[in-house]
Amino acid sequence: MLVLRMASSYDITVTVYIDDEPVDLYGPDLGTMLQAARQRLAPMRRIVVEVELDGRRLDLSALASEQKSVLGDQSELRLVTTDSHALVLSILRQIRDELQTVRQEQTDAAELLQQDQQLQAVQYMASALDKWQQIQHAIGQATELIGIDLHTLSLGETSVDVVINGMIGQLKTLRGLLAGGDTVALADALFYEWPKTVDQWNQLLNAVIDAVNLVPKPRSEGSE
Numbered sequence: 356m357l358v359l360r361m362a363s364s365y366d367i368t369v370t371v372y373i374d375d376e377p378v379d380l381y382g383p384d385l386g387t388m389l390q391a392a393r394q395r396l397a398p399m400r401r402i403v404v405e406v407e408l409d410g411r412r413l414d415l416s417a418l419a420s421e422q423k424s425v426l427g428d429q430s431e432l433r434l435v436t437t438d439s440h441a442l443v444l445s446i447l448r449q450i451r452d453e454l455q456t457v458r459q460e461q462t463d464a465a466e467l468l469q470q471d472q473q474l475q476a477v478q479y480m481a482s483a484l485d486k487w488q489q490i491q492h493a494i495g496q497a498t499e500l501i502g503i504d505l506h507t508l509s510l511g512e513t514s515v516d517v518v519i520n521g522m523i524g525q526l527k528t529l530r531g532l533l534a535g536g537d538t539v540a541l542a543d544a545l546f547y548e549w550p551k552t553v554d555q556w557n558q559l560l561n562a563v564i565d566a567v568n569l570v571p572k573p574r575s576e577g578s579e
Contacts, residue, residue, distance in 0.1 A: 369426050372433045385432070386422035392434055402442070402500070405435035443501045443567055450490050450497075451560045457486045458553045465545035468538045480533065480545075487526060490556070491519065494563065503566050510558050518559055522552060 371378040373392060382388045385408065392403060406413045409430055413421065426432075460483040467476035498505040508515045525548070532541040 369430045369432055372431075374434070374436055382426075384423050384425055385418075388426070388432060389422075389434075396436060400439045401436040402439045403434050404437050404442070407433040407435075439500055440567065440570065443497045444564065446493060446497045447560055447564050447567070450493055451557065453486055453490060454553055454556055454560070457483050457490070458550065460486070461545045461549045461553075465542045468542040468545070471538075473538060476538075477533070480529075484526060484529070487522065491522070494560070498563060498566075501567055501570055503563070503570070505563070508559075508562050508566060510555070510562055515559060515562075518555055522556070525549070525552060 369382070369388060371388065371392070373396075378392075382391065389403065389406070396402065406418060408421075408426075460479045464476045464479035464483065467473075467479065495505060506514075506516055510518060525544075529541070529544060529549075532544065
């Protein structure tokens with residue numbers, strides 16, 4: 356049984372379940388309890404992905420606002436965890452799938468521009484631009500979660516920083532063409548330049564996945 360005990364002067368007892376296993380934990384507030392659970396789970400490379408307090412599932416907003424909330428006597432806290440390694444790999448594979456959606460949206464936008472259907476083209480472009488920002492953010496979060504310094508990775512002789520900064524520069528150029536109404540140059544960029552960018556980011560994702568797979572698995576609890 357996974358048991359956490361936190362020495363304190365508080366009399367309130369909160370029953371905590373981690374993945375349905377009972378855990379004894381003492382503390383003044385929700386934030387303290389969650390931090391104690393995270394510290395215990397960290398060596399096992401497990402993270403809390405769901406928090407339920409007295410039958411109420413807490414979303415991100417509720418978690419942020421209730422960190423200092425004093426828990427009532429006999430409150431029940433349930434935590435669901437997952438393996439951080441598996442979670443990161445799942446996120447990265449989802450990003451890789453998202454890249455293919457971006458590729459198609461960029462192609463659709465270019466074709467619509469050539470057909471002088473600018474309104475529809477802009478809708479596809481707006482979706483693709485938004486996805487690029489989400490992809491960059493998600494990769495950064497995923498590597499941070501597993502403890503990989505993204506900036507130390509490279510694609511052959513090209514550093515990841517160069518790849519990221521290159522994409523940021525291309526996005527800026529794309530927005531400039533869009534704002535300037537240069538549909539010919541915009542369509543050309545989407546047809547001939549951005550597919551290469553998608554290919555490069557696919558390579559980046561594969562490099563990150565390889566790096567994640569090289570991260571040593573944690574020892575099971577109690578092993579020497």
